[in-house]
Amino acid sequence: MKIAISYPPLESNKGIPLLGQNRQFQWADSPWTAYPIVPAYTATMLQKAGHQVFWLDGINEGLKYKTWLKKLQQISPDMIILETKTPVVKKHWLIISDIKKISKKIVVVLVGDHVTALPFESFKNSLVDYVLTGGDYDFLSLNLVNHLTKKEKLEPGIYYRHGKRIFSTGKFKLNHNLSKLPLLDRDLTKWQLYAYKNSNYMRLPGTYTMFSRDCWWGKCTFCSWTTLYPGKCYRAIPVKKALTEVDHLINNYQIKEIMDDSGTFPVGKWLKDFCQGMIKKGFHKKIKININMRFNADLSQKDYLLMKKAGFRFLLFGLESSNQKTLDKLNKNLKIDQIEPVLKWAKKAGLNPHLTVMLGYPWETKKDIKNTLNYSKLLFKKGFIDSLQATIIIPYPGTPLFKEAKRKKLLKTLNWNKYDMKQAVLTTKIREKEIKSMIKNFYKSIFSLQFVLRKTKEALLNFDVFKYYLRFSFKYFSKLKDFKI
Ligand code: SF4
CATH class of the missing domain: 3.40.50.280 (Cobalamin-binding domain)
Known part of the structure; x- marks a missing residue:
């Protein structure tokens, strides 16, 4: 065919x-x-x-x-x-x-x-x-x-x-054996189209892998991919196969940075074996690994140090809110006091944590939003995070959040075109205009004086870092434009 x-x-x-x-x-x-x-x-x-x-x-x-x-x-x-x-x-x-x-x-x-x-x-x-x-x-x-x-x-x-x-033919099953996946044909799929314009990469060219499907937690009520991959079906490809892919990317495509897009990267023995393999094969000197991670993963300072040694660089953590009530409602399975110790370990190991937060939850008040804003500012000030992403919460069909919002008549519209983060589709306690203005404030909070001085120092010591921050600045200003009020 x-x-x-x-x-x-x-x-x-x-x-x-x-x-x-x-x-x-x-x-x-x-x-x-x-x-x-x-x-x-x-x-x-x-x-x-x-x-x-x-x-x-x-x-x-x-x-x-x-x-x-x-x-x-x-x-x-x-x-x-x-x-x-x-x-x-x-x-x-x-x-x-x-x-x-x-x-x-x-x-x-x-x-x-x-x-x-x-x-x-x-x-x-x-x-x-x-x-x-x-x-x-x-x-x-x-x-x-x-x-x-x-x-x-x-x-x-x-x-x-x-x-x-x-x-x-009935409900889908996630019982396919990932060890049978082929090595991706990146030429057929025009990998270069995706190798440069991505702010997750500090060194270019970069590419994506997905060593697992998809997130071992898989229960956050807002997460659109839990529809595709419910948590109980978590599978990772064998470590040996993952290392073969890294080898292939280094030697055949001269890839310098990988973003692994597993919803949450595997931990435990898989992670240890992968890190040791990266070091043993010398890949840690040639390529950087970026991943999505959870704050409540069973990882210690020792593990973050091993990850750094193995070539890991960027860790994306979904915080979503700094209000415990919201985290519980979203089923994040996370306590606020778990956040700082993890960020401290990651930073002490020399990794670059990135934080995502969301605004516009129907139950959050202006005070709650300010609390998340102030908390993220504090994390920047203390140097515990290097970058931040703030978006409007969207209840995607198939998620528990969507079902709840529909049941409670909190959906402003069922016109799917509007589920694009340009506007709030959930009824909120505060006006949409205010939410957007707060998102802008999130982005502005990145640029505290201490943060700029710290990044300038890092950029002056490393040309890759300098080029990355130049690209990051363009992304930052275009992000502000994405939230026109
Ligand atoms: S931790 Fe992330 S990937 Fe996993 S269910 Fe929650 S939002 Fe989705």
Whole structure:
């Protein structure tokens, strides 16, 4: 079969869509690219199975919509696979009509957290042929293609149209063996498109890996990817395989920095073995590893020191709020007093912690928001964090937060286009204008005098750090523009 894996251009005056491999969709003023790992596995697995695969990322290739359609027409695929998310699913429904105008025979497949939560909706509103639910849609794509070409039995988690009726093979299962994943074909998937414009990388080029699926906690009530990967199904690829991938990235692509996009990086024996392997093979001298981590991971000062020695650099921690009431409501399984000791250990080890917070919870008062703001300022002042990301909370369909908000009639709209972080969709105790102004304050809080002096000193000692802060400054100013009041 000829199969296109594609991100159609989504033209909008809101900015550039940050879609692939993104847990929280945003329109950004300046492009920011993440290498979409699961679609890349899909492409690699289908190509290895003997199919002709086309990687057509109209967003990151900067294509006009008409050009993208023309390219698709030239390729004339038998199947097209599209990753979608809540704020753009309506756009994708229209695009599916255009694809079907090229040829009714093109099989259109939708994947992602939104269609996992609401698989029937896309059949009702578009000409989609298949919806693959759950996070293992690379395995399911191969199964679907094998079904169409060799009559293989469909696995659970697939929705399809037959005549006027929609059928399902049942609830998806995350029982695929990750040790069977191939080494990603990064050339087929145009890795360079995603290697430079990403503020997570200090050294360039960088790329993504995903050594586990997806988060061993997996229970935060707002997290859109728990729809794809419920926590109890956590799996990591074998350490040996992860080290082989690092080796491949160093030697074949001269990659200098990896962002591993597992929701939370594996800990325990896996982490120790990985670190020791990185050191033994000398990879720690050639590449930096960036990860997502939880504050309540069972890690000590010794572990953070080992991670530093093994080449880890950037640790992304989701704080979300500094109000205990909010953390409990979000099911973060986190106590406020756990935060500072972890950040101190990470900083003492020489790592760069990054913090994410969210504003706009229906139950939070202005005082609560100020509390989070002041707390983050304090962490900067003390030098415990190096960067910060503040966003508006969005209740994505499929999450417990969405269900709760719907039940309590706290959703201002069910127009998915508005679930794009440009506005609050949850009813809040304070005005939206104030929330946005507070987000701006978060970003301004980064630039305390002590912080600037500290970073200038670091930048003067290392040219990579200097270039990184130059890029970071551009990102910072464009972030302020993202929250126009
Ligand atoms: S810790 Fe992060 S990845 Fe895990 S469930 Fe919570 S928000 Fe999602």
